[in-house]
Amino acid sequence: MTTNSSAQAAVSGKVALVTGASSGIGRATALSLARAGAIVVCTARREALLAEVTEQCQMHSPESSYIAGDIGQREFAEGVVEQTIARYGQLDILINNAAVPMHRNLYEISAHEAEAVMRINFLSCLWTTFAALPQMLLQGEERAGGKEKVRGEAGVIVNVSSFAATVTPTFETVYAASKAAMNGFSQGLWNDLGGSGVHCALVVPGPIDTEIWHKFDDAGAYSGKKYPAQLVADEILVSIHKRRYEVTVPRRNPSLVSARVVATFFPAMIRKGVARMNPVAAKLIDEAVARARASRKPVNR
Numbered sequence: 473m474t475t476n477s478s479a480q481a482a483v484s485g486k487v488a489l490v491t492g493a494s495s496g497i498g499r500a501t502a503l504s505l506a507r508a509g510a511i512v513v514c515t516a517r518r519e520a521l522l523a524e525v526t527e528q529c530q531m532h533s534p535e536s537s538y539i540a541g542d543i544g545q546r547e548f549a550e551g552v553v554e555q556t557i558a559r560y561g562q563l564d565i566l567i568n569n570a571a572v573p574m575h576r577n578l579y580e581i582s583a584h585e586a587e588a589v590m591r592i593n594f595l596s597c598l599w600t601t602f603a604a605l606p607q608m609l610l611q612g613e614e615r616a617g618g619k620e621k622v623r624g625e626a627g628v629i630v631n632v633s634s635f636a637a638t639v640t641p642t643f644e645t646v647y648a649a650s651k652a653a654m655n656g657f658s659q660g661l662w663n664d665l666g667g668s669g670v671h672c673a674l675v676v677p678g679p680i681d682t683e684i685w686h687k688f689d690d691a692g693a694y695s696g697k698k699y700p701a702q703l704v705a706d707e708i709l710v711s712i713h714k715r716r717y718e719v720t721v722p723r724r725n726p727s728l729v730s731a732r733v734v735a736t737f738f739p740a741m742i743r744k745g746v747a748r749m750n751p752v753a754a755k756l757i758d759e760a761v762a763r764a765r766a767s768r769k770p771v772n773r
């Protein structure tokens with residue numbers, strides 16, 4: 473699908489902040505937004521990659537810029553929103569896309585590592601949203617042109633989730649939890665923001681061909697077809713334009729559609745199917761028991 477011209481027109485002249493813009497879906501989205509005439513602020517940790525993608529954005533949208541840092545830190549997450557507003561005087565589109573994978577059995581994840589995933593994948597989205605909302609609400613009021621009880625186009629918040637929150641594969645517990653939290657937050661946002669002029673959209677990618685798959689400990693975890701990141705970027709622009717709430721990418725994919733239907737109506741079937749397809753090795757349980765035994769504390773009665 474190529475982004476249609478009305479979707480492009482909807483973002484032209486808007487200021488968009490894209491988290492996780494240094495690679496994959498975030499990079500493709502930042503470039504699509506810039507090509508459509510939005511001023512894009514790219515953020516992620518790897519500054520050299522950010523500088524490169526920003527330079528490409530600037531070829532279409534010269535005022536685009538970047539801010540490098542760790543979105544898993546609340547101060548930074550709020551800071552990128554504040555700096556964007558300070559730089560441009562507006563923030564129209566917030567794309568919460570940054571995330572890290574976590575493909576390991578729970579026995580092999582520390583509470584500290586799990587918390588880091590929640591901070592990067594979910595809490596960052598909550599922090600940027602809280603920081604962006606006051607500005608978006610004011611924009612809505614101003615753009616309504618003083619008409620009472622009518623809010624203008626205040627802004628759009630797009631949260632990039634994952635199909636893993638709908639059907640959770642083995643060893644994706646913490647990652648799926650971070651995305652399920654994002655799903656619940658987005659649904660609540662959509663409700664709470666009703667009438668404000670701020671729209672919340674949830675974009676749910678299936679398997680997309682990005683470097684996230686190379687960040688797994690178990691590189692061969694998934695060997696099926698992967699789709700181009702541009703497909704997600706195109707759907708993000710359409711979601712902004714049409715103020716659509718939820719889209720799974722690729723759309724109308726038979727495997728994803730049937731998995732969603734089964735997960736909705738026969739959740740136990742999905743759980744048991746996943747467990748059968750990728751059972752937990754007895755060795756993992758034995759090792760976890762051994763670790764538990766070694767760290768057992770004496771009972772003080």
Ligand SMILES: NC(=O)c1ccc[n+]([C@@H]2O[C@H](COP(=O)([O-])OP(=O)(O)OC[C@H]3O[C@@H](n4cnc5c(N)ncnc54)[C@H](OP(=O)(O)O)[C@@H]3O)[C@@H](O)[C@H]2O)c1
Pocket residue numbers: 491492493494495496497498515516517518519521541542543544569570571572592632633634635636676677678679680681682683684685687701
């Ligand atoms: N690819 C898929 O199959 C797939 C499927 C479902 C959902 N998704 C979701 O799609 C989104 C984009 O993923 P992707 O596939 O494009 O993966 P990716 O290429 O690995 O991109 C992840 C982005 O997040 C940034 N990031 C990670 N940790 C960060 C941190 N602590 N602070 C700031 N930025 C951080 C990375 O930049 P730095 O490393 O430079 O910081 C990178 O730009 C994610 O939310 C992911 O969960 C992807």
